[in-house]
Amino acid sequence: MQLKHDQNAVVKKKLIKSGKKWVVVSTLSFVGLLLGGAVTGLDVHADAVGTSDTTSSDLTTTSNPNDDSKQVQSVTANVTISSNMGDVTVNNVTGNVGQTLTVNVPAKAGYRVDKSTVVANVNANGTITTNESINYTATELENVQDGVDPNGQNPADSDNNVTEESKAVAIPVAASAQVTPQPAADSEPATTTNNLDDGGQFGTSKWYIDGNKTLHIGAGELGTPRDTYWYQSQHRNEITSVKIDKGVVANVASSDLFSNLISVTSIDGIENLDTSNAARMYSMFINDKKLTTLDLSKWDTSNVTNTQSMFNGMTSLKSLDVSSFDTSKDNQMANMFNGMTHLQKLNLSSFNTGNVTDMSYMFSGDSSLEELIIDPDKFNTSNVITMAYMFKGMTKLKNIDTSKFDTSKVRSTFEMFDGDAALKSLDLSSFDTRNLAGQGQFVNGMFSGTNLYEIKFNEYTGSNFQAGLDYGDWQAVGAGTESNKISGLGIMNRYEKMPAVTETYVRPISGPLLVPTSYSDGKKGEPISSDISVFPGDKFTTNVTVPAVKGYTPYKNGTEKLIANTDGNYTALISGTVKELNDFTATDSILYKKDIQTATGELEIPTTYDDKKQTGFLEIPEVSGVYGSNDNSVDISSYPIPANYTTDTKSVGYSVDADGKITANDKILYKRLQATPQDLTVTTHYNDGTPDGQITIPNVTGSYGSTDDAYDISTYTPQTGYSTTDNTIPISIDSQGNITTTGVVNYTKNAPESIIADVTIKTSQGPQVVKDVKGVPGKTIQVDVPPIEGYTPDKTQVTVTVNDDGITVNDPDVAGYVTYTKNPTSNGGATTPTSTITDVNIDVATFADQPAARLYDSNGNLITNRALQPNTGWFADKKLSKNGISYYRVATDEWVKMDDVYVYTPNNKYVETYNDSSKDVFNAHQKQISRQLRSDSDWITDVYTYMNGTKYYRISSNEFVSANDAFEYTPVNAIVQTNNYNTTVYDEYGNAVTNRQLAAKSSWKTDKTATINGQTMYRVATNEWIKATDVSNVKEQ
Template sequence: MIGGIVGIDQDIVKADVTPQVDTANTDISTNYIATSNDYGKIGGENGSDWTIDSNGVLRIQSGTWNDESVAKFWSSLKSDDGSNINAGNKITSVIFEGNIITGNSLASLFDSLENLKSVTVALGAKFDTSKTEDFQNMFSNDSSLESIDMHMFNWENVTSSLSMFYQTGLKSVDMTNINAPKLSDASSMFYNCKSLKSAKFDGTNFSKDGVKLPQFLASCSDLADVSLQNSFTGKITDTSLMFDGDINLEDLDVSSMNLSSDTKTSFMFQTSNNVQDIRRKSITLPADPNITNSKIDEYNTDRYKGWSSNLSGDIVPSLETYYSNNANVGKTTWTLVEKDKSQYKVNYIDQDGNLIETKNESGIIGNPINTTKILGYSDPKNSESQPDLMSIADNNDQEFNIVLKKLAPYKVKIDVEYGDGHPSESFSVDIPYGLTSSSAQVDQSILDKLASNDSLDLDKSKAFIQRIASGNPATEGDGFSLSTVISGFNIDGSDFKSIFNGTIDFVNEQVDSAILEGASGQTFDAFEIYFDKYEQSESHNNGGSTVSKEITDINQKSATFGDKETKLYNSNGVLIPNIQLAKNSDWKNDKQMILDGTKYYRVSTDAWVKASDVYVYTDNISKIRVHADNRSRIIRPNGDLSDRALEKSTEWKTDRYTTINGEKYYRVSTEGFVKASEVSEYK
């Protein structure tokens, strides 16, 4: 692999050692939200004392708990007037500090503690669950709980872990070599853990007499890695919906699982109502599995021919049919086979016959061609050339011509009022049709000016998004406060520049392209904003000539190029001698300066770089896979093409992305970037 890539740190739960904390040096607050002195011990008369301090730390001391229910113990605490003190919502961590022996049931013990982030056992303490039979719903709905050590529990007598971690924030799970010989119901144990990315169950075994696993890992939409080596080898009564909704599982091996004729496997492998979303590529099955109605054959028939294995050279359209017609089939890995593809070119031409751009494409033979939106031109799908009727043939020399209509940008008008009596102002910003990033493809000069004023009143200011969304400038309505826009559109930032760009991006993603195409040339009164005071861009006279200077706060990272050292300037634009930034070095920028039309970023107290001498990037520790139909050409961050390319279907680590010529690119080497549209990102 090409060098210079920042490695990816996997967030894996280490389960071989019970996590312990040394409380000797812990600063324990003397202010308590609640204590057992006021509300009683947990686990009965011989149970444990406990405290919840002002930081939300729940500390549990020694005790032997009885068999009475401890369900939602801390969420149920009430004051003298009978009102709930909501102590459960204040708990951020749990520390077992003494020798604790639990009773028959821990069901719902920590259920719905929405701020709980960690559960640990203090150094020298013990958390003994050897007598406990019921773990169901123990941590369910704990949305902030991202990791936990499964080996802190004694599973010897546990019979139920039903919904134990339902809808938690777990990112990874490791139950390696855990043996729970009496566990017969693990239904929905990790159901709806949307952040779960990896799960290890190597050597994990529950009751040999029969265990229920319906929805065990269902609706874990980020789950990409499941390891089930030598696990669940005993009798399994039910695996219905076990992996339902797990659309990111590409390769799944269930060959050690006992999927006998007595096992209910209905919808076991169902993943999505939209086969386009399913990423599954291979599956390994045990000998003679029962997969009746398991939905194992859910795949994109427009992309794949069917399944292949080492059993024969034939393509198998349906595994369910294959296994129903064939007996004594051993452990087998099945892989989906893609349909044959062909290369072709698409020429985009304006209405005068001039070539706008040529795109090299590839696709499945017999399918319609792929089209790409060109900034400032009509949607190719609406072209009079009817690209939906153009099919890909088994001919790598095919060319297609698509006529596009040039579209004038629509204008977004911004009306500004000031609370200090300064005259009102109005600005217009051009929005080109087909943009993918407002901040990268829309002129930001006016927005930079407005972003420098930190007296924006979010509640008095309004956005009339419905006017753009309807394509009709006269559409009536009260509009939305900018505070509502920020929360409703998940906009990161409260300055007007961030709000404007976030709003335009939202509109571009959500509004029908035909409506936006019809907006061409129109002006929309879309923003009425209110500042408490007027702030003028800084200006001063320098030797008889007026210098315009505007400085605004930013929060970004930038990097220098690799072909030269980068010069530094002071806040007056004067070159700082004998000091330069190193090649390929990274810098944080907290301020931006527009000096006589030239943009600078600050890298130290009074040291600035020209924006043209660096590129701005966003940290993004991830992985990418090159599309199977084409190599991806590597370019430098200044937009120059290199003589290298990434091979088809290869996988690469990436640590950042940037925008080059208005398009998103991922970094794969120190100065090597590939176009986002030519790869797929995965974690």
């Protein structure tokens, strides 16, 4: 096929050998933008390749000349790939139904993607789909060549005919993964990355080490250990993790693949590695010292022949899953698990070792391994030649099943179990060691450092060797007598001549036997110690001396009474078992039963009262009981009960201890008699002048002679139109059951939800009334200024406050005052200037932070020789509105502009900030300044003013605080006395304080009085106020 030449197109070719022909491997790209990277189906002769710009279509498959199957259906579709930045679409990918395609991942400017390709399937329904996802990571582009944008497109060379479909192509590969796709050509021009190592090709797989120290291994078949790969990287020791993409295929020669990655702590995607063709895995993970877990349960090892040192030196590995390993072809396992010092359990039950010839050092140095699981029928050692050091140094291994080991070909067991201190028994009855006869140098130290107590030998044994078996006294089980003892060396000597007999040898164990004791009265027992010497695994009986204890008789197992010896002690025949040194278990025990004695004496029974008023004792003159008993009781129904009380207790249990002391087990509870339920009348008080009244509380009851300071009456206090916080009252019940109270329920009139009232506005044209204004009491609202025909008001709205009894204009003489200006009239086409002068009676002040205020005459002309100094106050009696500008008169024909002053009212008062938070401070322009007033602080104010309808107090030169953040008060020094009812306490906002009242007719010191919500109040504590209407007397101090 001939492609039309395009000056912006670049065709890159590579020749690879395919059978007897060369295949042209081509990539077609625009400068900086990859268009294709597929192995073409064009077959040419090697000498026919030139430099022409010819190539095949972007995506083809190489046909098989021997393929006589039906025609394959071709599919072209878009492939959607999920990513952390949303779905990415590769358009117009083509393949045949049933194929597996490798699709290039699109690049994104400023980002690095975690994989270069994904695997997609061509489906019969006409779609091409992938289950893989990708992850983009932001990176800073550096050293980008001039004229090339971050996407790799050269603006000068751009081709309008290039479409989005050209930005990625798919490379078809066989579903069996036997055909590995060629990698796509790199985009040009290249940009630098943040990778530690940009890596390269290992076989057909792309690898690199990113800036986060992760080794990435891309899809493809890996090379052999002779190739250059990450092992040769200068950053190998910095790698902390490995990520393996799907589609990675292990080479037949995979030895050392992950070896000496000394900083790696995790491998992600290990299950993605296809090991079905791998044969050599020796040293594959050797010295990966920081890897803690490794799950190889998905691996196919059916073709592996060598696993020597595969996991050697993985000192941090705690979990290893090799449950899927097929080792039927493996012939080399030396050092396979050597030095795995943190591994505690290893399951090799799937291992078939029938072809293995070398098991030396296989588990050596696994010092933490406690459980080694093998299937004796699969762990076939019939071809093993050496077992030297096989289990050496496994200090925590407690048992290993060697009962079916076939050692007929073994030439060395040197130090095979050396140092296995936790191993207590070995069954070597299957060991055929005829090949070791006379070869002591290959057997010596076989049991050195062990603490074996039982060992079973086969009839065939070599001679003249020092196996290191403990030299203590041993006994051949077959001998049957304890007197027939033999040393460890003696056992070896028995096998100097062949044949010998199959025999099990045991070594006696000595140590203390501890017999548990207990006491019938619960007293703690100390075990009885007796030194014995028995054989491991045996049940035994031995005579033990049981010491006498005064006041007690010993029983074996609680039932067999022991007979005293002449020395006063006792002897018991005790049974038990022994496992190993100092591990004896007695199966019998000793119970000391208390000798029966009777005690007589006085009993004091504690008494309690349900009202918790008192405690005491009821004394019973004489009771009796057996020493150590606790099931005694005494009838108390005939004893007197305290006045006004009753009890349900008729009898009380008591105990007699080992010393004869008598103690009550229970207490007597006396319950106070309850008054008959009755109605109680409570006085009510109202804050709106309504006469005092009463409410009735039904079914009031309580204990005789008791008081309740907070009897709940909340169910009976609600009244329409009123609210109260007095939901409890004090009550008293005398000894006759009469109930009284001093409590009073104080009611506050509820504010109406809303009112409708007329609003009167002061204006230059006389009072103007706005009818039927609606508002909620306590709220500030805006009211529209009524229009007057022929006049224009200086404002359209005024701010008003809604009260319970009406609506009033805020600052009616200044901010709330409306000036109407007569509209100008036309006179022969000219406009006649208008001016209006109205009377005012106000104080104005110049701004402290502004220059001197200029003065003008009544015609608006500037007076050049006079001005008002900053921060000075002036009286104004007239207001002039001329040509849209307003003035105040401060002297004869001397006027100041309204915008150059602010209106204030003299107000020499004290103010206190509310205690909820710090308060903002503003200047005379209503601009917040960088200062705040502490909450609950006191200040002197000399004036107040309104700014935008809000009232402010001046507390310093050009410093104001909002009246919403502070309130006025008057200092006093007096004593106030409350009325003859409990008085509600309020906070500084006028809210009732929950569960807080002042007692009736009580006196309190007050330092402040203030008007809060229209009510005069006295302060009696920090943020606690009472109404003046609740005070009966004020005494000045």
